[in-house]
Amino acid sequence: xxxxxxxxGRITPIEDALVPVEDRGYQFGDAVYEVIASYGGKLFCIxxxxxxxxRSMKELRFPKVQVDEIRKAAADLFTKADFDRAGxxxxxxxxxxxxxxxxxANVPVQVVMTVRKIEEKKPSVRETxxxxxxxxxxxxxxxxxxxxxxxxxxxAKQKALDAGCYDxxxxxxEGIVREGSSSNLFILTGGVLKTHPLTPDILPGITRALxxxxxxxxxxxxxxxxxxxxxLYGSDExxxxxxxxxxxxxxxxxxxxxxxxxxxxxxxxxQEGLLGRLKK
Amino acid sequence: xxxxxxxxGRITPIEDALVPVEDRGYQFGDAVYEVIASYGGKLFCIxxxxxxxxRSMKELRFPKVQVDEIRKAAADLFTKADFDRAGxxxxxxxxxxxxxxxxxANVPVQVVMTVRKIEEKKPSVRETxxxxxxxxxxxxxxxxxxxxxxxxxxxAKQKALDAGCYDxxxxxxEGIVREGSSSNLFILTGGVLKTHPLTPDILPGITRALxxxxxxxxxxxxxxxxxxxxxLYGSDExxxxxxxxxxxxxxxxxxxxxxxxxxxxxxxxxQEGLLGRLKK
Numbered sequence: 001x002x003x004x005x006x007x008x009g010r011i012t013p014i015e016d017a018l019v020p021v022e023d024r025g026y027q028f029g030d031a032v033y034e035v036i037a038s039y040g041g042k043l044f045c046i047x048x049x050x051x052x053x054x055r056s057m058k059e060l061r062f063p064k065v066q067v068d069e070i071r072k073a074a075a076d077l078f079t080k081a082d083f084d085r086a087g088x089x090x091x092x093x094x095x096x097x098x099x100x101x102x103x104x105a106n107v108p109v110q111v112v113m114t115v116r117k118i119e120e121k122k123p124s125v126r127e128t129x130x131x132x133x134x135x136x137x138x139x140x141x142x143x144x145x146x147x148x149x150x151x152x153x154x155x156a157k158q159k160a161l162d163a164g165c166y167d168x169x170x171x172x173x174e175g176i177v178r179e180g181s182s183s184n185l186f187i188l189t190g191g192v193l194k195t196h197p198l199t200p201d202i203l204p205g206i207t208r209a210l211x212x213x214x215x216x217x218x219x220x221x222x223x224x225x226x227x228x229x230x231x232l233y234g235s236d237e238x239x240x241x242x243x244x245x246x247x248x249x250x251x252x253x254x255x256x257x258x259x260x261x262x263x264x265x266x267x268x269x270x271q272e273g274l275l276g277r278l279k280k
Numbered sequence: 281x282x283x284x285x286x287x288x289g290r291i292t293p294i295e296d297a298l299v300p301v302e303d304r305g306y307q308f309g310d311a312v313y314e315v316i317a318s319y320g321g322k323l324f325c326i327x328x329x330x331x332x333x334x335r336s337m338k339e340l341r342f343p344k345v346q347v348d349e350i351r352k353a354a355a356d357l358f359t360k361a362d363f364d365r366a367g368x369x370x371x372x373x374x375x376x377x378x379x380x381x382x383x384x385a386n387v388p389v390q391v392v393m394t395v396r397k398i399e400e401k402k403p404s405v406r407e408t409x410x411x412x413x414x415x416x417x418x419x420x421x422x423x424x425x426x427x428x429x430x431x432x433x434x435x436a437k438q439k440a441l442d443a444g445c446y447d448x449x450x451x452x453x454e455g456i457v458r459e460g461s462s463s464n465l466f467i468l469t470g471g472v473l474k475t476h477p478l479t480p481d482i483l484p485g486i487t488r489a490l491x492x493x494x495x496x497x498x499x500x501x502x503x504x505x506x507x508x509x510x511x512l513y514g515s516d517e518x519x520x521x522x523x524x525x526x527x528x529x530x531x532x533x534x535x536x537x538x539x540x541x542x543x544x545x546x547x548x549x550x551q552e553g554l555l556g557r558l559k560k
Binding site for chain 2: 028182
């Protein structure tokens with residue numbers, strides 16, 4: 001099967017999938033989304049992704065939606081596309097209505113999905129780790145809601161690429177390290193793993209939660225706490241976590257070598273632990 | 281003629297105008313826009329709007345675009361729709377490409393326009409002024425670029441409506457008064473008009489610039505400077521400015537009466553001055 005799209009029940013090849021120009025997702029970024037990865041033909045963490053999607057819609061006061069129906073449609077679309085290793089993208093917008101900032105009355109949400117093969121990273125990326133830059137966190141104040149307000153993330157990612165790096169790490173103007181442009185961030189320092197606590201400033205990552213859970217299981221000391229750029233630079237290990245990212249070691253930040261410049265054992269163990277969860 | 285849309289050269293009724301689901305405007309909010317108003321069948325400040333559109337695209341490093349051609353297409357669409365009093369909405373996105381944060385290579389921008397009749401505000405709104413609330417400015421850090429990163433503006437506007445008010449005024453977490461949810465803001469205090477200076481935190485409004493120019497012409501003392509919420513509350517007059525808003529007096533903020541609770545003479549004079557410019 002080709003890569004497929006779904007628009008409000010209609011399934012087509014992706015290039016034929018269209019939405020109205022007055023979809024609020026298009027004119028206001030008034031839309032939420034999820035990306036679900038499959039491994040071996042099975043969608044991973046589907047409960048967690050749909051729970052977060054539901055929360056995102058509630059936080060934005062979207063009209064009531066039958067999340068179970070969307071979940072079933074997503075599973076059906078994935079089955080139809082028949083890929084072992086795919087990313088299912090689900091975007092729900094507040095609906096179609098003549099342009100006006102105020103919430104429209106009695107307008108149904110728009111449900112759009114795509115299924116695409118996941119292009120695996122070059123093995124060298126996971127074997128040697130990646131380089132990153134830090135950028136000022138200039139995103140909006142509700143990064144805990146997974147919306148398409150992603151232009152700052154786009155600009156940060158491109159800035160990293162232009163600098164010959166793989167990703168950008170957002171740092172607040174007070175120096176607090178937040179997360180990557182599409183991933184959460186962990187550091188290992190003084191034998192303790194640290195990651196930013198859940199606040200409106202970061203995404204409540206599903207892989208982040210899995211990694212925290214694996215740390216508990218393995219009795220790794222771990223703390224959800226704030227840390228600043230100097231602690232980031234001085235860490236023994238740094239890694240990003242995310243649905244597509246998995247656990248990805250960072251070996252250089254702003255040109256400074258992290259730890260000994262090689263991928264660290266915590267990252268390796270947690271990546272193995274994460275992939276181990278797929279078999280459960 | 282009906283209200284019309286334009287998508288990359290194709291003109292249709294608005295409800296038939298569609299864009300691909302992988303338009304970056306839809307999945308990342310990676311798009312800029314303008315709204316141009318017409319009076320008496322003539323587009324107002326078209327040079328200024330296209331100059332700002334061009335700047336927005338340059339700031340975001342969009343692929344090179346023939347702005348003059350888009351301008352001609354906008355004028356043609358407006359002529360075809362044949363309204364005296366219309367809003368021409370122009371949105372340009374970075375293009376269509378499989379979802380990936382990085383800028384896509386060799387992909388043309390997407391140009392979408394709509395022409396809709398402007399629904400005039402009830403006369404009472406302009407005669408008696410409006411009520412507003414203040415909300416924390418939780419927008420991203422580049423509000424000077426006119427992008428569709430508008431979800432915070434949507435949420436602020438809706439919060440105002442829910443509170444029985446007309447609009448919301450963004451105030452920074454240090455207490456600096458920025459602007460309305462889709463307009464700039466002026467205050468009159470101690471005989472001086474004040475408005476937020478042009479920084480990345482506010483939109484460089486075209487009506488704002490016109491109002492500043494009219495102030496010069498009329499020799500009104502005017503200052504582009506920061507002011508805080510207590511100065512806002514204590515003002516003799518407060519008004520919003522914008523393409524559709526024009527000059528709109530605010531008579532109550534957070535339940536507190538502004539000045540004597542009636543629309544003020546500065547706002548009245550500047551609104552007259554603005555409408556006077558239409559005849560030039």
